[in-house]
Amino acid sequence: MKQFLLLLHEDIEKMENLSVKEMQELVNAHMTWAEKLAKSGHFISGDGLQEKGYLISGKNAVVKDGPYIESKEIVGGYYLLQAETLETIIELAKDCPCHLWGGTTEVRQIMEMENYE
Numbered sequence: 300m301k302q303f304l305l306l307l308h309e310d311i312e313k314m315e316n317l318s319v320k321e322m323q324e325l326v327n328a329h330m331t332w333a334e335k336l337a338k339s340g341h342f343i344s345g346d347g348l349q350e351k352g353y354l355i356s357g358k359n360a361v362v363k364d365g366p367y368i369e370s371k372e373i374v375g376g377y378y379l380l381q382a383e384t385l386e387t388i389i390e391l392a393k394d395c396p397c398h399l400w401g402g403t404t405e406v407r408q409i410m411e412m413e414n415y416e
Contacts, residue, residue, distance in 0.1 A: 328396035
């Protein structure tokens with residue numbers, strides 16, 4: 300089976316304005332969706348991500364804080380899924396709970412590395 304990474308892009312302002320009840324609803328929706336994916340054999344792993352991160356760039360490996368406050372969007376979490384086809388993953392991703400409050404889902408196939416001997 301092929302593996303796919305779903306990156307969950309969240310609108311910072313919308314996430315900050317969720318009530319405690321709405322945030323709990325979102326967490327519960329993610330847990331329910333992950334259980335559904337696991338039962339269907341598509342789920343490998345997934346987690347939420349802390350808002351603060353670091354960017355490391357260049358050959359001198361310069362470390363910078365990120366994401367930057369002027370950014371409207373953050374990667375709030377990820378799912379690592381598996382399926383035979385990209386089309387299957389796209390259909391599954393349409394039900395991702397991040398869409399409930401204006402988030403978007405980026406689907407990326409994991410590259411299959413060949414053995415070089």
